[in-house]
Every structure is written in C-alpha cells, then in structure tokens.
Amino acid sequence: MKILIADDHALFRQGMIYILENMDQKVETLEASTSGKAIQLAKEHPDITLALMDLRMPDMDGLDAMRLILNSVPTVPVVILTASERLTDMKQALDAGAMGYIAKSVAPAIMVGAIQLVLSGGIYIPPELMQHSRQVDMPGLSGIKLTPRQIEVLRLLVDGMANKEIARTLRLSEATVKAHVSSIFKVLDVSNRTQAALAAKKIGLGATGDNDVLPTPV
Numbered sequence: 001m002k003i004l005i006a007d008d009h010a011l012f013r014q015g016m017i018y019i020l021e022n023m024d025q026k027v028e029t030l031e032a033s034t035s036g037k038a039i040q041l042a043k044e045h046p047d048i049t050l051a052l053m054d055l056r057m058p059d060m061d062g063l064d065a066m067r068l069i070l071n072s073v074p075t076v077p078v079v080i081l082t083a084s085e086r087l088t089d090m091k092q093a094l095d096a097g098a099m100g101y102i103a104k105s106v107a108p109a110i111m112v113g114a115i116q117l118v119l120s121g122g123i124y125i126p127p128e129l130m131q132h133s134r135q136v137d138m139p140g141l142s143g144i145k146l147t148p149r150q151i152e153v154l155r156l157l158v159d160g161m162a163n164k165e166i167a168r169t170l171r172l173s174e175a176t177v178k179a180h181v182s183s184i185f186k187v188l189d190v191s192n193r194t195q196a197a198l199a200a201k202k203i204g205l206g207a208t209g210d211n212d213v214l215p216t217p218v
Contacts, residue, residue: 001119004030004051006038006065007081008058012104016052016081023112034058035065042069048076050119053098055082055089063096070097077118081111090129094194100124122160123197146187153180157193158200 001024005013013031020027030045032038035057042048051069055062066078079100080093090101100118102111103126114124146154149170156166163181167174185191188199 001026001049002028002030002045002047004032004038004041004045004048006032006035006052006057006062007054008033019108019112020115023115035060035062038065039068039072042076043072046073046076048073050115051076051078052081052115053078055080055084055093063093066093066098067096079115079118079124085128087129090126094123094125094129094198095192097192097194099194101126101129117160120160121162123158123194125198125201129198146184150180150184150187153177154184154196154200157181157184158197 003020005016007013007016010033013033017029017031020029030041030048032041036059038051038053038057042051051066053062053066053069057065062080062082066080069076069078077099078097079102080089080098081102081104082089083104085103085105093101100114100123102114102124106114117124152170153166156169161169163174163177166172167177170177172180181193181196184196188196190196190199
C-alpha cells in the first residue's frame with residue numbers, strides 16, 4: 001500500500017506516517033511539502049493507493065492540486081486532511097471529487113476509521129456536514145422520483161461499490177448499471193458519486209443507515 005501525504009508541516013507528516021504505519025506496517029509513504037511536489041509524485045507513482053492532501057498549501061490551493069492529480073491519476077482516492085472545519089470547505093472538497101474530508105482536530109481513532117473506510121471504497125463525510133445537510137435544503141432534492149431499481153443502485157453506490165460490483169450484486173450488466181447511475185445523477189441534479197452519496201443521505205437512503213458513509217471509530 002502506497003500513500004501520498006501532502007502537507008507543508010514536516011512534523012504533521014511525521015505524525016501521519018506514525019499513524020499509518022501503526023495501521024498497516026506494510027504501508028509505503030511518499031511525502032510532499034508543496035502541491036507541486038504532490039502532483040509530481042502522483043504522476044511518478046500512478047500506483048498510489050491513497051492521497052492525503054492539506055487544503056492550504058504554500059504554492060497552490062489544495063483543491064486545485066487535487067483536481068490536477070485526479071486528471072493525471074483518476075483512479076486514486078483523494079482525502080482532504082486539513083485544519084479547516086468550515087462547512088463550505090467540506091462541501092467544496094467533496095463536490096470537487098474528494099472521497100473524504102478529515103479535520104486535523106479529530107481523534108486518531110476517527111482519523112484511522114475514516115482512512116480505512118476510503119481505502120475500502122467508501123466515502124467519509126464529516127458528521128458536521130451530515131448534520132447540516134439534514135437541516136438545510138440541498139438543490140435538486142425536491143420532488144425526486146427514483147425507480148425501485150435505481151434506489152437499489154444508489155444504496156450500493158453510497159456503500160462505495162464500483163459499477164462492476166453493483167452489477168455483480170444485482171445481477172445486472174455493467175452497461176445497465178452505468179445507465180442507472182447516469183439517470184440517478186440526472187434525477188438528483190448531481191455530477192459525481194460523492195454528491196450523489198450526500199443527496200442519498202439527505203433523503204434517508206442507505207443500505208444500513210448512517211454508517212453507510214460515516215466510519216465506525218476503531
């Protein structure tokens with residue numbers, strides 16, 4: 001397992017390496033103190049398992065760097081790991097394609113749980129954002145109409161399943177699942193799987209409740 005840590009504070013990077021090595025002794029870490037270095041490392045190591053990105057970097061905004069990384073290595077899950085606990089930053093990061101948003105203030109057990117969730121194919125949405133989403137209206141959620149099959153697909157999507165896994169679980173062709181996902185995005189007025197998961201949680205959809213997206217502390 002190869003994990004990229006992009007943060008301009010060396011002490012924090014060392015702390016993350018300690019946490020990751022305790023989580024899995026076979027982990028290989030790559031360090032970047034700037035967004036430019038993170039982008040370079042992502043291009044040099046397309047087999048990266050996970051990228052942990054700070055939101056505030058000295059040379060480039062972390063979200064802009066994440067977008068460039070995803071353009072180069074679209075398969076790598078990126079998690080924003082930052083000091084900011086602003087709801088707007090959380091939503092912007094998830095809307096931009098991050099598979100998780102972790103505040104540096106959370107307990108190490110929560111951080112590890114969130115990372116493990118993303119590594120298993122899930123999406124980590126901060127509880128604060130989930131609570132906020134329950135209290136305010138989100139665009140595209142009024143009068144939504146999903147078929148029973150689309151609801152099944154959406155629940156598995158919230159669980160972090162890829163189209164191939166959903167197809168196998170529901171005994172459908174992958175092309176059929178892609179068509180369902182495209183229709184779901186249109187109905188929910190979203191453009192990616194992270195936004196769809198947020199929308200699904202807003203309307204109470206999920207395979208097993210809130211833990212479909214949020215990790216269980218270890």
